[in-house]
Amino acid sequence: MANESWISDYSPSSDFSLANIPFGIISSPDNHTPRPAIAIGDFALDLETWLTSTTEENVAEVFQGVDVGHLKLALSQATLNAFAALGRPVHRSVRKGLQDLLCQDTPFPQLLKDNEGVRTKALKRLSEVTMHLPMWISDYTDFYAGYHHAWAVGVMFRGPENALQPNYMHLPVGYHGRASSIVVDGTPIRRPVGQILLDPKAEPKQPVTGPTRKLDIELEVGCFISKPNEMGESVDVKRAEEYIFGYVLLNDWSARDIQAWEYVPLGPFNGKNFGTTISAWVVLADALEPFRVKSDIENKIELQGYLQEEGEKVVFDIKLEVDLTTSDGSTTTIGRTSSKYLMWSFPQMIAHHTLGGCPMRTGDLLGSGTISGPGGVEERGSLLEMTENGKKEVLLAGMNARTFLKDGDSVTLRGFCADNGSGLRVGFGRCSGTIYSGVHR
Amino acid sequence: MANESWISDYSPSSDFSLANIPFGIISSPDNHTPRPAIAIGDFALDLETWLTSTTEENVAEVFQGVDVGHLKLALSQATLNAFAALGRPVHRSVRKGLQDLLCQDTPFPQLLKDNEGVRTKALKRLSEVTMHLPMWISDYTDFYAGYHHAWAVGVMFRGPENALQPNYMHLPVGYHGRASSIVVDGTPIRRPVGQILLDPKAEPKQPVTGPTRKLDIELEVGCFISKPNEMGESVDVKRAEEYIFGYVLLNDWSARDIQAWEYVPLGPFNGKNFGTTISAWVVLADALEPFRVKSDIENKIELQGYLQEEGEKVVFDIKLEVDLTTSDGSTTTIGRTSSKYLMWSFPQMIAHHTLGGCPMRTGDLLGSGTISGPGGVEERGSLLEMTENGKKEVLLAGMNARTFLKDGDSVTLRGFCADNGSGLRVGFGRCSGTIYSGVHR
Numbered sequence: 050m051a052n053e054s055w056i057s058d059y060s061p062s063s064d065f066s067l068a069n070i071p072f073g074i075i076s077s078p079d080n081h082t083p084r085p086a087i088a089i090g091d092f093a094l095d096l097e098t099w100l101t102s103t104t105e106e107n108v109a110e111v112f113q114g115v116d117v118g119h120l121k122l123a124l125s126q127a128t129l130n131a132f133a134a135l136g137r138p139v140h141r142s143v144r145k146g147l148q149d150l151l152c153q154d155t156p157f158p159q160l161l162k163d164n165e166g167v168r169t170k171a172l173k174r175l176s177e178v179t180m181h182l183p184m185w186i187s188d189y190t191d192f193y194a195g196y197h198h199a200w201a202v203g204v205m206f207r208g209p210e211n212a213l214q215p216n217y218m219h220l221p222v223g224y225h226g227r228a229s230s231i232v233v234d235g236t237p238i239r240r241p242v243g244q245i246l247l248d249p250k251a252e253p254k255q256p257v258t259g260p261t262r263k264l265d266i267e268l269e270v271g272c273f274i275s276k277p278n279e280m281g282e283s284v285d286v287k288r289a290e291e292y293i294f295g296y297v298l299l300n301d302w303s304a305r306d307i308q309a310w311e312y313v314p315l316g317p318f319n320g321k322n323f324g325t326t327i328s329a330w331v332v333l334a335d336a337l338e339p340f341r342v343k344s345d346i347e348n349k350i351e352l353q354g355y356l357q358e359e360g361e362k363v364v365f366d367i368k369l370e371v372d373l374t375t376s377d378g379s380t381t382t383i384g385r386t387s388s389k390y391l392m393w394s395f396p397q398m399i400a401h402h403t404l405g406g407c408p409m410r411t412g413d414l415l416g417s418g419t420i421s422g423p424g425g426v427e428e429r430g431s432l433l434e435m436t437e438n439g440k441k442e443v444l445l446a447g448m449n450a451r452t453f454l455k456d457g458d459s460v461t462l463r464g465f466c467a468d469n470g471s472g473l474r475v476g477f478g479r480c481s482g483t484i485y486s487g488v489h490r
Numbered sequence: 491m492a493n494e495s496w497i498s499d500y501s502p503s504s505d506f507s508l509a510n511i512p513f514g515i516i517s518s519p520d521n522h523t524p525r526p527a528i529a530i531g532d533f534a535l536d537l538e539t540w541l542t543s544t545t546e547e548n549v550a551e552v553f554q555g556v557d558v559g560h561l562k563l564a565l566s567q568a569t570l571n572a573f574a575a576l577g578r579p580v581h582r583s584v585r586k587g588l589q590d591l592l593c594q595d596t597p598f599p600q601l602l603k604d605n606e607g608v609r610t611k612a613l614k615r616l617s618e619v620t621m622h623l624p625m626w627i628s629d630y631t632d633f634y635a636g637y638h639h640a641w642a643v644g645v646m647f648r649g650p651e652n653a654l655q656p657n658y659m660h661l662p663v664g665y666h667g668r669a670s671s672i673v674v675d676g677t678p679i680r681r682p683v684g685q686i687l688l689d690p691k692a693e694p695k696q697p698v699t700g701p702t703r704k705l706d707i708e709l710e711v712g713c714f715i716s717k718p719n720e721m722g723e724s725v726d727v728k729r730a731e732e733y734i735f736g737y738v739l740l741n742d743w744s745a746r747d748i749q750a751w752e753y754v755p756l757g758p759f760n761g762k763n764f765g766t767t768i769s770a771w772v773v774l775a776d777a778l779e780p781f782r783v784k785s786d787i788e789n790k791i792e793l794q795g796y797l798q799e800e801g802e803k804v805v806f807d808i809k810l811e812v813d814l815t816t817s818d819g820s821t822t823t824i825g826r827t828s829s830k831y832l833m834w835s836f837p838q839m840i841a842h843h844t845l846g847g848c849p850m851r852t853g854d855l856l857g858s859g860t861i862s863g864p865g866g867v868e869e870r871g872s873l874l875e876m877t878e879n880g881k882k883e884v885l886l887a888g889m890n891a892r893t894f895l896k897d898g899d900s901v902t903l904r905g906f907c908a909d910n911g912s913g914l915r916v917g918f919g920r921c922s923g924t925i926y927s928g929v930h931r
Contacts, residue, residue, distance in 0.1 A: 188670050216695075225666040229848065229854070241847055243846050244845075280764075307846065311657060312755070312757075313655050314663075315663055315665035404699075405684050407764055
């Protein structure tokens, strides 16, 4: 496949290159109905509009082997769930067809490139569209698969001898998250009020109710499920890739003081359920395939059979960054890491999640858990780690410093895969949110 | 209101008395489309059929102050969510209208009682209808508000000095459950496979993968949310009743060995997400109002302001029972308790859940947590407590005995409120499931 597209302002080094073709839900000033689109360069291609402007014969020619009626119905919904449910072979064919339509030497110039009427209707500048949550999310599960994060947090609270819990190397630890508070990139996040121990060592323990003083981020990758499994049936780890629709960046905002007081014995609750931000564009599973690397996290124990993947352990190498922008407008990149530091793959998480027969549904979201690197504070995916739970400050541009987030702070996660040889780049766009208190201005 | 209905086979001591009027979703051999109904005695009144057989003027006369168009639309859906979203004043008026329609001296005899055509179409024997999940459940939260259960389990694992965690009396501890595996009364439950430590004391800890050996029940009451709150907005405890649609019985099936190995530090996961059974009929919040009693669980600490209810602490007195039926057909009632032993009310749970701004949606389900009484093993809501984690057997009819559940065992929860003075009875019907392994026969 050529790297070049005929789209104006297109650059192969854009997050939304021809090698990517991520799917999202847009609305626009001329059409307020949320509808599916893909991103290409600085543009969104409105799929519903393009499909209704193109004959069924032509659509069938572009998307080989795809049932055009099913596809048109799926791509006329306000979420991507129906499209996801069509399954990975359809996603593959549709992505390939869109690459053919958008590449410099497209075999279908009359369907978009050289068709000014359709082009004007169906192509929108990204700066002019509003992004919506891409999927209706029924259940959200957050794992704890970032090995260096689990280790660092364990050392902080229990010392290096007991840093990892005994189960950590045997199974992908996870918990059920809150689906209702998942929001799309750009949604403001209200600083939560909660019960907090101002002096955790005082006895008897006496909480107060107030705004969190330890508002944190968690840098994660999210995975959307396409294919459901029946209740009572588990998914074989070797076939779990078929159940994956695609990936997003995910910021699991966390109130560390609320969490610390509430979480024993049943896990995080109000410390996490006030907001989780995901990036707006779903990068299809196939778009990440070229970016697998051998994992450098060794698991010396013998895995249970249901977690054993074929061949050597390979993971995606998504380069991840965290930017913090303070209210004076200055931005600092406070963390750089990679998804290759995940202890468990998403197929392993799916196999574990369904082992006892738990049904997954189209649109379910799995979070990886916070991803940190093995290096210093600059490779951490949470302020908890960067500041040793508030003991040290992170220095920022503009003479600013932080332990945890202040009102007016914006956090933006970014992520991309790049192949320096081919120049291929597949990126996720932004995953950002700004903190406010009280009533939103 | 008179206690008597003209329905044949009607008894005021039925779970589904005129004082109740619970809502559910039925289908029938002559109409496979799931649709709303209410239960009365041994019958279901098919509301969609009745509404389409009755003029809008007559419907408006029965349901005073209700928008008939909205109501007909809401009651033509395959779940009760749209009806729940109409709000508590509408539920109140509709329940009152249905009581008028069904009582012995109904003012509307021509609309059902004396109208053989409509009666034949709209009234179905309960034995002839199939029940479906009453609500589309987006998020499920399970609390831990059963005081005597939390105490007994705490004593078992940590001794009486540390039985309750420091946070227990200060806030309603809860965790996010799994919505996708909630099923309606009667659905078979597959014994889950999971990672288990056969010898929890051996070092290093080495799990095996196999079927749970400690399959348990949890006797709970579930509460459905009607009215959503916006993300970032909390619900005042004094107004939280307005957010409640109604109640069901809930069995939070639990695999104690899977749970014990997985749950530190993020809480229960595969030990709980393989199945949760609820009763089929939603008892409206108003139907329980006559059955409030003063709570006898005293909280000596001063509650945070957001948890302080008006007046003295009142709780519902739902009498709860657990029946275990073995595969030889013999049934033993193994537990008897009451919802009055809940440490926290559902309004307190709602106020806490939304304190940090977590949005609740119509159809969200809150579980109370396991309810046990202060007495002996016969008042316990889980086998974990009855058998001291498998150390003692529960003796059953038919020369059977159990520590945890065997394949072929059926567990049925029952619950009812009764006022001995008036003879009023409001019951929940069954909440049951049968355990199987391997492929369902």
